[in-house]
Amino acid sequence: MSDIEKIAWDPKYSVDIEEIDAYQKKMFELFNKLIDIKRGELEFKLCINMISEISEHSKLYFSTEEKYMKKKGYPDFGAHSKAHRQFIKSFISLRREISEDIENLTDDVIIQLRDWMTNHILTFDSLYVPFLRIDKYIEESKQKN
Template identity: 25%
Template sequence: MEVVWNTRYNTGIQIIDEQHQELFATVDRLRSSVQSGADRTEIETLLATLVSHSERHFATEEAFMARFGYPDLTQHVAEHASMLTSLHELHNKFRESHHTLALMIPTFMEGWLKHHISDGDFGFVTFLKSRNLA
């Protein structure tokens, strides 16, 4: 099953949307690699890419939110920090028991991305629109 970007996740902020699409594509590549039985090194590389893309994306979102004085910034940053902690833990655990965990990570990430964009990121978009900033 593919992890597919859907236009319902468009925020209207180009860089944010591009990074969301990149995250979905990375999760999909990871899922495909795991399902096709890719070697441990390939999966490890994709996990590292996912961590890196997530860190960069969260920093981008947080900078936008801080710039516009988003009132829920603290909560949003906490969600990002929690996600990064979980992602780093999963990456570290992958090194111990790679196959079983590798199967879980794409499902975990896909669910988190969909929920976070729909519930968290759209709160920021609504905030921007209410102030005619987007």
């Protein structure tokens, strides 16, 4: 029986972009489903499907976030997108490891990936929020004049 703590989305994770916040909320939901699966019987197909779903959703989430950063010329875009690619690679590796042995889906692996996501949002993502806010303020100021 797994005792991994579920995660709840909180406004502290918000990046002030509704579309990206929605992706974040969905990621939290998917991780919580994975935790539920881990707490129950480790059914191979269910685990593989959930890992695949998280991987696919993270690709959509990250590409959307990167679209905003790229459009506005965010200066740390390269490092940020590299972190995204590493996260996605982790899920690809995990899917392969689970395919070989379902027991590779350990509590520690789930905790590590879950914590990576929340830490990424609170550190990396929080860095671009002020940049986008300033850009938005400048754009709105130009429209007023």
